Amino acid sequence: MREDRVASPTLEDVARAAGVSRATVSRVINGIRNVDPSIQEVVRRAIAEVGYVPNRAARQLVTGKTGSIALIVSGAGQFFARVFTDPFFGRVVEGISGHLRPLGVHLVLMLAEAADARAQVVDYVRQGHVDGAILVTTHADDPLPAMLAESGTPVVLFARPDQPIPISYVDLAHGAGARMAADHLVARGCERVATISGPLDVLASMERLSGFREAMARHGHAYVPSVAGNFTKESGEAAMTRLLADHPQIDGLFVANDLMAQGALEVAAARGLRIPRDLRVVGFDDSTAALACRPPLTTIRHPVEDMSAEMSRLLLAQIEDPSRRPKSVIFEPELVVRESA
Amino acid sequence: MREDRVASPTLEDVARAAGVSRATVSRVINGIRNVDPSIQEVVRRAIAEVGYVPNRAARQLVTGKTGSIALIVSGAGQFFARVFTDPFFGRVVEGISGHLRPLGVHLVLMLAEAADARAQVVDYVRQGHVDGAILVTTHADDPLPAMLAESGTPVVLFARPDQPIPISYVDLAHGAGARMAADHLVARGCERVATISGPLDVLASMERLSGFREAMARHGHAYVPSVAGNFTKESGEAAMTRLLADHPQIDGLFVANDLMAQGALEVAAARGLRIPRDLRVVGFDDSTAALACRPPLTTIRHPVEDMSAEMSRLLLAQIEDPSRRPKSVIFEPELVVRESA
DNA sequence: TTGAAAGCGCTAACAG
DNA sequence: CTGTTAGCGCTTTCAA
Numbered sequence: 001m002r003e004d005r006v007a008s009p010t011l012e013d014v015a016r017a018a019g020v021s022r023a024t025v026s027r028v029i030n031g032i033r034n035v036d037p038s039i040q041e042v043v044r045r046a047i048a049e050v051g052y053v054p055n056r057a058a059r060q061l062v063t064g065k066t067g068s069i070a071l072i073v074s075g076a077g078q079f080f081a082r083v084f085t086d087p088f089f090g091r092v093v094e095g096i097s098g099h100l101r102p103l104g105v106h107l108v109l110m111l112a113e114a115a116d117a118r119a120q121v122v123d124y125v126r127q128g129h130v131d132g133a134i135l136v137t138t139h140a141d142d143p144l145p146a147m148l149a150e151s152g153t154p155v156v157l158f159a160r161p162d163q164p165i166p167i168s169y170v171d172l173a174h175g176a177g178a179r180m181a182a183d184h185l186v187a188r189g190c191e192r193v194a195t196i197s198g199p200l201d202v203l204a205s206m207e208r209l210s211g212f213r214e215a216m217a218r219h220g221h222a223y224v225p226s227v228a229g230n231f232t233k234e235s236g237e238a239a240m241t242r243l244l245a246d247h248p249q250i251d252g253l254f255v256a257n258d259l260m261a262q263g264a265l266e267v268a269a270a271r272g273l274r275i276p277r278d279l280r281v282v283g284f285d286d287s288t289a290a291l292a293c294r295p296p297l298t299t300i301r302h303p304v305e306d307m308s309a310e311m312s313r314l315l316l317a318q319i320e321d322p323s324r325r326p327k328s329v330i331f332e333p334e335l336v337v338r339e340s341a
Numbered sequence: 342m343r344e345d346r347v348a349s350p351t352l353e354d355v356a357r358a359a360g361v362s363r364a365t366v367s368r369v370i371n372g373i374r375n376v377d378p379s380i381q382e383v384v385r386r387a388i389a390e391v392g393y394v395p396n397r398a399a400r401q402l403v404t405g406k407t408g409s410i411a412l413i414v415s416g417a418g419q420f421f422a423r424v425f426t427d428p429f430f431g432r433v434v435e436g437i438s439g440h441l442r443p444l445g446v447h448l449v450l451m452l453a454e455a456a457d458a459r460a461q462v463v464d465y466v467r468q469g470h471v472d473g474a475i476l477v478t479t480h481a482d483d484p485l486p487a488m489l490a491e492s493g494t495p496v497v498l499f500a501r502p503d504q505p506i507p508i509s510y511v512d513l514a515h516g517a518g519a520r521m522a523a524d525h526l527v528a529r530g531c532e533r534v535a536t537i538s539g540p541l542d543v544l545a546s547m548e549r550l551s552g553f554r555e556a557m558a559r560h561g562h563a564y565v566p567s568v569a570g571n572f573t574k575e576s577g578e579a580a581m582t583r584l585l586a587d588h589p590q591i592d593g594l595f596v597a598n599d600l601m602a603q604g605a606l607e608v609a610a611a612r613g614l615r616i617p618r619d620l621r622v623v624g625f626d627d628s629t630a631a632l633a634c635r636p637p638l639t640t641i642r643h644p645v646e647d648m649s650a651e652m653s654r655l656l657l658a659q660i661e662d663p664s665r666r667p668k669s670v671i672f673e674p675e676l677v678v679r680e681s682a
Numbered sequence: 683t684t685g686a687a688a689g690c691g692c693t694a695a696c697a698g
Numbered sequence: 699c700t701g702t703t704a705g706c707g708c709t710t711t712c713a714a
Contacts, residue, residue, distance in 0.1 A: 008493075012691080024699090024701075026692070053467045055402075056398075059692055061402055062705080063706090084430045085629070086425065090422050107451075108411075117438070288422050351708085363686095364686080377683065402692090402707080
C-alpha cells in the first residue's frame with residue numbers, strides 16, 4: 001500500500017491499468033480532445049487507482065515549460081527583518097498569486113540578500129526551474145536586474161530600473177502622488193510644511209521628493225525642509241525627531257511611506273502635538289500601516305496589488321512570446337483622505 | 342551572439358567544442374575524479390566558452406533529485422499581512438537559508454493561505470519540484486501537515502503537530518520558558534500578575550499559558566487573570582486594554598510573544614503606567630520587536646534561527662534516507678533580562 | 683581514463 | 699480516435 005512511494009507510478013503504469021497506450025493517457029491528462037469519452041473515463045479511473053502524478057522533470061524536458069514562476073525579492077542589510085516587517089511585500093505576493101493561482105501557475109518566492117544568494121538565485125533561474133521571474137529590489141545599485149535580463153529569462157521588474165536596461169516594468173507616477181499630497185496640505189491651510197523622504201538613491205524616493213517640492217513651489221512655498229529615512233518605522237521616528245528639533249513650528253508633513261509616517265506620528269504624539277489640529281500628516285502607499293496609525297492616516301494610494309497582478313500579466317505574455325519587446329505600465333496614485341490631514 | 346538564447350547549449354555542444362564525449366563533460370561537471378587534468382581544463386574552458394548551464398529537468402529525470410527544498414508557510418485569514426509583518430518568519434528563513442546556502446541547496450518559499458493554495462502547494466511538491474519541504478503553520482487545524490506527510494515527501498515541521506502524525510519536527514520547551522517568566526516576575530516582587538496569551542487553539546500558546554499558571558501556582562498565586570490575543574501587535578493592545586479595565590492593579594505581566602508585548606506596552610504608556618516601576622512586563626521570543634519596545638523588553642529567548650537550521654538538517658537527512666523514522670528535537674528557552682522587568 | 687549507449691518519464695508528430 | 703515512435707538533455711553502466 002505504501003510501496004508506490006518507492007517508485008511512483010508512471011504513465012506506463014496507468015496505460016497498462018487502463019489497457020490503452022501511453023499516448024492516450026497523456027492526452028486525457030493534458031485535456032486534449034479527440035479521446036473517446038468512455039476511454040477517458042477508464043483512464044481517469046486508472047489514474048486515481050494507481051495514484052499517478054505526472055513527473056514534472058520528464059514533462060519539462062520535452063515541453064520546455066515548468067509551469068511556475070519566481071518572485072525574487074532582492075536587497076541587503078537587515079534584509080530578512082525588513083522584508084518580514086513591511087506590509088509592502090505581502091501586497092506584492094497577494095497581487096501576483098491572486099492572478100497566477102487561477103491560471104494554475106505556481107509561484108515561488110526567493111530571497112536574495114547578499115552576493116552569494118544572488119548568484120544562487122540566478123543559478124536557479126538559469127537552470128530552468130522556472131519559466132520567468134518577477135523582481136522586486138529594495139536597493140538602488142542592485143546588479144540582479146541586469147544579471148537576470150542578461151540571462152535571457154523573461155523578467156519583469158517592480159519599478160523602473162536605475163540603469164536603463166531592456167526589461168519590462170510596472171511603476172507608479174510617484175511625482176503625481178506627491179503633488180496630490182502637497183495640494184491637499186496647502187488646501188487644508190498648512191503654512192510651514194516639511195517632508196520625510198525615502199532613501200535618496202532610490203528613484204521612487206527622489207520622484208516623490210522632487211514632485212512634492214515642485215508642487216509646493218508652485219504654491220509659493222520656496223523652502224521645504226526634508227529629512228531622509230529608509231522606509232522603516234524606526235527611521236520615521238528618527239527623522240521626525242530630527243525634523244522637530246530643527247523646525248518645531250511645522251504644521252504640515254508629507255512622509256514618503258506609511259510606515260515612516262506611523263513612526264513620525266508616534267513621535268509627534270509623544271511631543272504632545274495634536275493631529276491634525278497642530279500638525280497635518282500625509283503618508284504614502286495606503287498600506288495596512290495607514291489604518292494602524294492614530295489617527296488613521298491620510299495617504300496616497302499605491303495600488304501595489306494591481307501593479308503586481310499586471311507584472312504577472314506582462315511576464316506571462318513575455319514567456320509566451322519571448323521576442324516581445326520590453327513594456328512599461330505606469331499606474332496613477334490617488335488621494336485617500338482620513339483623519340490625519 | 343545572442344542566438345544562444347534561442348536554444349541554450351547542451352552537453353553535446355560543450356563536448357563538441359572540447360573535442361571529447363558527453364560523458365567526459367558530465368564527469369568534470371559533476372566533479373568525478375578519473376579525468377585527466379589537462380582534459381578537465383579543456384572542458385572547463387569549453388563550458389565557459391559556450392556559456393553552458395546544466396538543464397535541471399534532464400538531470401533530475403535521471404538522478405531523481407532537484408537540489409532544492411521548499412519552505413511552506415501555511416495559514417489563513419489576513420495571511421499575507423500577517424506573514425509580512427511578523428519578524429518571526431524572517432528568522433525562520435534566515436535560519437534555514439543560512440544552513441542551506443553553503444550546501445548549494447536552493448530554498449524556495451511558498452505561501453498557502455487558503456484551501457486552493459494548499460492544494461496547489463501539495464501539487465507542486467508531489468510533482469517533484471523539490472526534494473522535500475519544511476512546513477510552518479500558523480493555525481491549529483491545518484490539514485497541510487497531514488496532506489504532505491501522506492504524500493510521501495520528506496517533511497519537517499516547525500512545532501509539534503496538533504494531531505499525532507508521523508512527521509519530524511522541531512519545537513521549543515514552551516512551558517519551561519513560561520516558568521522562567523513567572524519566576525522572574527515573582528523574584529522581582531510582583532504581587533498581582535496577569536498574562537496575555539496567544540490563541541488558545543495553538544499548542545504552543547496553551548503550553549505557555551499553562552506553564553505560566555503552574556509556576557505562579559507553585560509560588561502561591563492561585564489566580565492569574567488572562568486574556569487571549571492572536572500574536573499580532575494590535576491584539577496585544579486590545580488585550581491590554583481589556584486587562585487593565587478588569588484588573589487595573591496588576592504589577593506584573595507575562596505576554597506570550599514580543600509583538601503583543603509591544604502593543605501592551607504602548608497601551609500601558611498611554612495610561613501613564615511607568616515601566617517597570619508600576620508594571621513589570623516579560624515577553625516571549627526575543628525577536629526584533631523586543632528591542633523596539635520602550636523600554637527594551639525583558640523576554641524569553643526562542644532560538645528560532647537555530648531551530649530552523651535544525652529543521653533543514655533533519656530534512657536533508659530524511660531526503661538522503663527516506664526510511665528514516667520521524668525525529669523530534671526540542672530546544673530550551675532562556676531568560677533575557679532587559680529593562681521592562 | 684575515456685567513449686558508446688541505454689534509458690529516466692513524458693509529449694508530439696505521424697501513421698493507421 | 700488511438701497507437702507507435704522518436705527524441706528532450708542528462709547520468710551511468712559497460713566496454714574498450
